[in-house]
Amino acid sequence: MTTAVRTTPIPARLGVALVAAAVVNLLVALVASTLDAGGIGMGLQPSVFLPATVVGVLLGTAGWFAVRRIAPRALPVVVPVVLALTWIPDLLLLGQGATLANVVGLMLMHAVIATAVVVALRPTMR
Template sequence: MLTTAKPAAPTATTAVRLGFALLAAAAVNTVIALGAVSLDDGGIRMGLSPAAYLPATAIGLLLGTVGWFVIARRAPNALRVVVPAVLVLTWVPDLMLLNVGATAANVIGLMLMHLVVTTAVVTALRPTLVPSPGSVQAVGTAD
């Protein structure tokens, strides 16, 4: 079990991880958007153009990073609850698009994009968590 006493300071390695996370999230979100557009017959295609989702991907990664470090500094164990809760909250506006003419393919595509950005942030920043002095880490799980 990995718990934290306090997060490690951001380093160049963390910046590189975040850069790769941004590239990966943008690539995966492009694939999702293309799939959603191909299935979005007669919908409004909200958020499925590169001009909409690429900046949103970068902003989501930035906000997720800021949130991660703020929470990790004050209550690192809360990340296990906060990250999934925030993800679910980001789906609320997506679901509300159903009321204005979005198709299920559009909404599911946007929800998957939010999941991709969340996964990218967690994958990039999980190594910044420092094991607390009393915790035991399983063999082979060192970051």
């Protein structure tokens, strides 16, 4: 006799991932803002990073399914490469008055979103 394995539907997984990413990004922003003495605080306001978190989860999901459809074995390479590419604009902010705390905070926010998407969608690889 076999037992059926119940899995959580993808929209529910993505909803949890989105809420988790938003909460963790809020904490990252609070810490980065505290350490951002005299900086420009770029992207550390909830009105900026919360919509960006939603967009990041949506784009990450679309990218995941596109790569999974075309070259599923490439995901372990594509995900970190895309994450690293998202850090380039963050690093460029150093030349525009952002502090290291600001930039590292933004980079961590991108990593949080990528992690949330990967954790939510990893079961789709089976």
